[in-house]
Amino acid sequence: MIRRSYSAIAACLFLGALVTPVIAGETSDTRELIQRTDAEKAFILEQMRLLLGSIAEVEDALGSGDMNKVADEAAARGRKANINLPRPPGLSAKESDGWKSMFQSVRGGFDLIAEKAKVHAPAAEINKTLADTMRNCVACHETYRITVEH
Ligand code: HEC
Numbered sequence: 001m002i003r004r005s006y007s008a009i010a011a012c013l014f015l016g017a018l019v020t021p022v023i024a025g026e027t028s029d030t031r032e033l034i035q036r037t038d039a040e041k042a043f044i045l046e047q048m049r050l051l052l053g054s055i056a057e058v059e060d061a062l063g064s065g066d067m068n069k070v071a072d073e074a075a076a077r078g079r080k081a082n083i084n085l086p087r088p089p090g091l092s093a094k095e096s097d098g099w100k101s102m103f104q105s106v107r108g109g110f111d112l113i114a115e116k117a118k119v120h121a122p123a124a125e126i127n128k129t130l131a132d133t134m135r136n137c138v139a140c141h142e143t144y145r146i147t148v149e150h
Contacts, residue, residue, distance in 0.1 A: 031145045034099075040088045041146050051077055051106065051137070058113065058130060062123045070117035070126065078111035079104065102140040109133025 036044065054077045061069035075081055095103075109129060116126050 029145065032143055033147045034094070034096075034144050035149045036091070036094065036146050037088070038148050040091050040094075041148055043088050043091070044146065054110070055130065055134070058126075062126060065123070067117045067120050071114045074110045074117060075114035076110075077107070078114055079107035080111055082107060098143065099140070102136045102143075105136045106133055109136070 054073045057073040058070050061067070061073060109132065113126055113129050113133070116129060
């Protein structure tokens with residue numbers, strides 16, 4: 001019995017080894033490849049992690065009814081707070097209209113969440129605005145992936 005399960009595991013490992021290169025391979029990923037420098041990629045991904053972190057904090061504050069914290073966390077990711085954010089030079093010129101529009105919708109969405117939190121809008125309404133904002137995260141992630149220029 002034990003020997004039989006070992007051979008089942010071995011068969012799975014063997015099949016896994018056959019299948020994995022296809023899954024990990026370039027051709028199975030149909031998202032558009034966008035070329036960025038190493039520094040630009042690091043900048044973009046850092047901004048992404050900040051977005052995700054703020055979503056966690058916004059949700060936490062919504063859950064505990066701390067509307068001031070919701071407003072602060074959301075405002076930090078909004079357009080107004082990031083208008084003078086130092087960006088790698090030349091990055092904007094590489095961004096497609098689609099990229100810019102989805103990213104600006106994210107920034108605008110966070111500003112809207114901050115405004116709603118300041119006037120103590122219902123949590124459900126703020127959650128809906130966050131969901132609408134996050135559709136841009138989803139859409140952009142479905143569209144692009146980054147490759148580093150050499
Ligand atoms: C304009 C396009 C765009 C928008 C909008 C966008 N992202 Fe991204 N994000 C990307 C791309 C491109 C990557 C890298 C994907 C890849 O190369 O596989 C990425 C990667 C990430 C990562 C991984 C970070 C890392 O360190 O690897 C996180 C987390 C993330 N995004 C969160 C978000 C969240 C949350 C939102 C919305 C609030 C969002 N993103 C909106 C384009 C976008």
